[in-house]
Amino acid sequence: MPLSTPAARAPIHTRKVTCEGFRRTDGMWDIEGHITDVKSYPFHTEERGPMEPGDPIHQMWMRLTVDDQLTVHAVEAVTEHSPYRACPSITPRFQALVGLRIGPGWTRAVKDRLGGAQGCTHLVELLGPMATTAFQTVFPILTREKADKAKAEGRNVQDRKERPVLLNMCHIFSSDGEVVRKHWPDHYTGDRAADEAAE
Template sequence: MPLSEPAAREPIHTREVICRGYRRTDGLWDVEGHLTDVKSYAFHTEQRGQIMPGDPVHGMWLRLTVDNDLTVQAVEAVTEKSPYRTCGSVTPNFQRLVGLKIGPGWTRAVKERLGGVQGCTHLVELLGPIATTAFQTIYPILAREQAEKARAAGGGEAGSKEDMLRTKRPVLLNTCHIFDSNGEVVRKNWPDHYTGDRPRDAAD
């Protein structure tokens, strides 16, 4: 167990979020998320009646179809399990995501279109891990393919993936402390985009 040994306790609630990315044969990408909330005890709800242990209180599905630029081409949202029968009536609003690009400003744009009563709290929350899964799915594949094309065209080291990544602005620049443009990871891997005080070519 990576965490320290816990105090004596009993399980109460489990939230699971599973996201998967797929490359489609038509050149687009599907990124799907599934969220479930499960209690360890039975309880009564006004509209669903008794919910037994292990029966999800929430069961939500969301699929974004995006292009290589991470622009949303299609959306499918489904509320499979919810405490109220009308929870799923808001899913058509998620079509408002079509045309948005996953990247800087994504969270703000999502809140503008689906915040508060315009959306479902749980489906909106699911868009966060779906967005990062889209990056993890698409960026490495396209980077590898671009490097292979450059290598084939250049015929040598000049066309290597490493050389290409050192000159192209990294997508993750300044999105996390490890990719701080003033930090060592950027200095070593993307010196053209390093903004720190240490010389770019300084020995480690």
């Protein structure tokens, strides 16, 4: 079991986020996100009236179409269920993402354009896991194809001097860590002397 056994408890709220990545036949990539919120108990809302357990309070969808560099070329945002009738009116604002690149500064750029009253909290939150999904969709395929091409041309499969996309994006890819020292030594910033002494 991944977590320890919990105390006795009753379910109250469930949020589900699903993200998927797709390669399109035109060479672009679609990254889709879906978010739902449901309660385990009946309650009443001002605009939607009675809600039964499992009825979606929020159900929203987002599609980002990106290129190989993760630059956003198209956005589609849909609010299917929400507490207020006016909630879907904000979805056209998400066109502000067109032209942005998923990478360093993405979160700040999203908040600058769509934070607070400029956007929808739930759709903005969905963009975080969608960005991660974009990385995990696009880069493994491009890396594999690059390696296959290099192998076919008789070149080294991995150019260790090229800056890794993942460098410093997570503690495991820290520039002074073991993974970088082993796989991308030209980008290693740790104490080489201490490492050699320890070996």
